[in-house]
Amino acid sequence: MLSVLRTIWMVLLHSFRKRDTVLYPEVKPYLPPRYRGRIVLTRDPDGAERCVACNLCSVACPVDCISVIKGEDETGRWYPDTFQINFSRCIYCGFCEEACPTYAIQLTPDFEMGEFDRQKMVYEKSDLTISGVGKRPGYNYYRVAGMAVGGKDKGEAVSESEPVDIKTLLP
Amino acid sequence: MAKITIDGRQYDVDETDNVLKVALSKGFDLPYFCWHPELHSVGACRQCAVKQYKNGDDTQGQIAMACMTPASDGSLFSISDNEAAEMRAQVVEWLMINHPHDCAVCEEGGECHLQDMTLMTGHTRRRYIGPKRTHRNQNLGPFISHEMNRCIACYRCVRYYRDYADGNDLRALGSHMNVYFGRDTDGPFENEFSGNLVEVCPTGVFTDKTLGAHYIRKWDLQNAPSICTHCSLGCNTSPGSRRGELRRIQNRYHGEINHYFLCDRGRFGAGFTTRDDRPRQPLSRSANNVLEPVAKDDAIAAVRQAIASGRAIGIGSPRASIEDNYALRHLLGAEHFVNGLSAAESRASHAVRDLLADNANHIATLREVESCDAVFVIGEDVTQTAPRLALSLRQSAKTKHFELARAANIPKWHARAVHEAGQHHYNPIFEATPAATRLQDITAESTHGDAQTIAQLAFAVASRLDSQAPAPSNVDDELLKRAEIIAETLRNATKPLIVVGTGLGDSDVVTAAGNVMKALTTANDAAQIFPTLLEANSLGMSLFDAPSIDHALTQVESGDVDTLVVNQNDIFERAPTHRVDAVLKNLKNLVVLDHSLTETTARADHVLPAGSFAEADGTLINNEGRAQRFFQVFISEGPIQETWRWCADLARALGRPVRWNGMDDLITAIVDELPQFAGIQDAAPSQSFRKAGMRFPRGTHRQAARTALYAEIDVRERRPEVDADSALSFSMEGYHGSELPSELLAYAYAPGWESNQQAITRFQDEVGGHLKMGDPGVRIMTSKDNGGYTKLPQTNSDGGGWRVAPRYHIFDSESQSARAPAIAERVNGRQITVNRASADKLGVADGDSLSITIDGDALSLPVAIDDSLGDQVIGIPIGSQGVSGVHAASQVEA
Amino acid sequence: MMIGVSDSTFFSALWQGAETIIILLAVVIASALLIWLERRLLGLWQDRYGPNRVGPFGLLQVVADMIKIFFKEDWIPPFADKAVFIIAPAVIMLTTLLTFAVVPFTETIDVVNLNIGLLFVLAMSSLGVYAVILGGWSSDNKYAMLGGLRTAAQMISYEVFMGLALLGVVMLAGSFNLHTIVESQAGLWNVLTQFPSFVIFLIAGCAEIHRAPFDLPEAEQELTAGFHTEYSGMKFGMFFVGEYAGIVLISSLITVLFFGGWLGPVLPGIVWFLIKTMFFIIFFVLLRAATFRPRYDQLMSFGWKVLLPIALANIALTAAAVVATS
Structure with a gap:
């Protein structure tokens, strides 16, 4: 019984405590870099699109709100012909970022994307692509992948040997 | 039967199998790479390691390769054993190094087997x-992409390509770390079955370029169970689509037809459905003589007007389903319907129908062809007209290897040893064709001549087999000698097979085959017949008992008919161009329902966009009389719909009663009205069929x-x-297990097994066997013995004129697939062929241009010398680069 | 029972009518504002702000909530007993507001000066049970039904202790008239002479209006929303406002019965009354912020095994004291 009274007293003392609430939007909260907000598509250190349209983000998405259609340039490099995110369905779970083998898709600390018209929540590739590397500096998928693309021939990727000369008889 | 123990449980297995096949059949997840149900074991990849124990007391055991270990009685194995599992993990790690x-x-x-196995x-x-x-990498042409970096050197590709499909331009080059699988130079694979490499390769070295x-x-x-529409064999396919567009064709396992493999025409020929020039809106000819899009209702009103005001006749199509053709027949009346085949093809197809009815109990399946030990191919260049059959015939020749291996006590799955035992011994295949074919590398004896000669040879064989059979007179001795050899071989075979086709457009060839069959079956009940026709539903059309397209043209010419309603057919392919031109000029209205911009479509007054196989449901009857259902893959944007729906709309507009709303009612109506089609209702479960209340997903x-x-x-x-129209759903929702009717299996997937050829294992009664819920389709041919031998036909003995040999081409002669861009890329430089003597007579050399008149139409093409042709025979290329509708009796003038 | 009008002239009747309406409105508006007050106070004690966006200090939140609740779909479940379902929320408002008729805000400000005022209070609070039990039953929903049953048991039990607790006060004042009771405290507030009584009344009052910690009838963790699970729109609003009117009522009764009502130095009576009442209102909010909800059996045994003996002892002692001093 006394503990109840003590509790009541202690709660009453909270009248003089500082309030924890951050008065958004007057005060902007601090969001850590790994906060899961608006999704962006980053570029590799050479300035080219990182996304290779592998569709893994699309299939990892639990609400199926990412649609990617593959394109291929004349050098054989894959890129997303269209990359569409329906943010009106997105739950910002970050699975797409986890699934992305090229670090192209990243979530950013920005959540202020409300709209009155739901159609405006559909973001196209041009809305998503940023000009930087985001949280992953230095990584370029095509530099480690074995496929030959423009500017990187067979054998020029990281830890690759020269293409085999199949005409040679030497062991 | 043997009893073996795997992981402590006993199983009844076939002792002639290996442990890998047995384990997979019993549902174990045992990784493997180089083994394939059709290519058998070589023990190269070391992936299927298991522990084998000597007896119950043996706790140590030893590692064994499951694919190289016989499932002998009483043997004990463990798959889950730690050491074995560790070895398998190490093997994948080695394979993954590069x-x-x-x-x-x-x-x-x-859908990568390598991904599956690493997991x-x-x-x-x-x-x-x-x-x-x-x-x-190499550029391997329009069908297949090459990315050699991904190779794990399992040798499956060369084993399939060289040992199974008998191709020789894919090799393993280099040695040890440098092994390279490719051609000597860039360029497309020559073999007609190269597309299967896409599925045979366990990783991404060979991938589908059209996809x-x-x-x-x-x-x-989004997939659907479908039937290939590019020849009469009715291979099962699984077309995949996305966003209302067909993306690719994949093999759909059928234990009695195509099993694991398709031909390249079937696999890459669906591109015609995605062409830009394809009519996607109803079109009507405007005042300034151009086809312009009109609204659906306006189009129906216009066509209604055209039919109601004129005397119309409907032209069916062997490319279209039974349902489409029936609906057109129903719209215009049975007496105003023709089967859409050219006169000669119609005669030949009807002959095939009668041949099947006579031999209803001796019709081979494509799978059975592979186990026949003597084959007589009469008149047909099967590689070009029914390609998948050629692959099966190659296996039938190689059945000899298994025979020899059995004699040497080599298990049938020991691929390398079987190959060595067989060497170059093949079961005999006799061919009688106008010219040398792609099968000549395995044929025992080829006879070349015109249709008449071929028929005479067959009649002679029949008379040698059974003296009751009528013998042809005035045949040269050479031919008789050959007939003697063929008859002798067929008589001694345990399971002889007769293959006959309508490619020559000659019904005598078919009736001659009928005589051979009759003679054979009186002595050997195991004898089989396997006829081929030219198009997917040619046999179905012959069952309609309708006249040929000739009848429709005659009616127009006589003025009895002024309106043609054409269903998915190109009249220009079925009759000489000058005649069709004249007929179309005299028409008041030409209504075309089609999915392609054919010459006929371009000339139409009204075009209704009909669904191709991908946008429609329907039933096709293949060359063995098997009714098989194909299902709509996706719903296309816009007013494209099945021909039978258009016909129903038109019938309603005309105020005629229509008994059907969906597929089920339609089939009931067909079977009620045309009893010869009884059985097609069982080709697939009805629309209301559910499993645990669920539909079957396409996605x-x-x-x-x-x-x-x-x-x-x-x-x-x-x-x-x-x-x-069907029990399938247009989504991912529905029944996802393996116990579904095989007809409704849209794609193969099993947990842990994403790749098509491997995942299908979980749907089979045993690996490489039949589908466990039954192979799709029903045979609808009823037995009807017409009694004795067919009499010899009247031979026209004018030896003077030129005779025609229709020369088919796998990629050019079937007009739907020929419209697919990838296929079209593979066709170039088709030529008129003659032998040297004829060339000299014509005064042309190899490569010269030759102008001829064929059935009144002029044709001018370069000449190629082909000495396998007979004298006075001109080989005419069938297809876009030659002519269509040509048959053995066509009149040709050089 | 006669409800006598003290003066029969026309103007005094008019004044009486106006006074009634003013008191009614004041009570309802105060109850509505309580929603805001409670949320702000809870915010304060939980180191938050509470509603502070609509109007100054978020005061207009009440207006916003009202607009919202008025425009909400007023849905009656098809399986409900429609008539009873509609009547139930009206009953709780009606009984609570009727009770205010006898509450003397000051010597002069009241609706009616009833000689059996306290009995009327008890009678009305007994009727209040019907609202909850009818609402719960007519919803034809298991949660609502269980909520209703709990309420019935809880309210009937605690009414006993409430009545018994008040007997001491009645004995001291020698009257059921609330005016008389207030005036009897001129020298000494009842809270000092009747402390056990006050505690019991506080607890029982809390249970009567099923406020935390005695909000078992609507315990959301186990009964979703208890007896008003199926209610929506303004019907739900009436239950809601009814609860806050109950807080005002119990607070003002405590003021009247134990804290000398309007009595106090310097300031006018009504101010004293409002200050005292507001104190208890805030105390009720504090209770909600600080206490846990007991289990149902704990609630009942606490009532019958603790409160009842104390109440009876208090009566005996008071009686003895009264006899001794008279």
């Missing part, structure tokens, strides 16, 4: 950091992007379409 880090940009990703063994993290070997052009991952494809269980796919058009998700 594998490039490129799954994300690999077309195989998502199954638990090798999910690369430890190797040293340099990887790399390879340069790559509008790529989509396997899990996103995979992990179809992605559902809320974003059409978001740029409207952010609100579309409601999934409801299929009124």
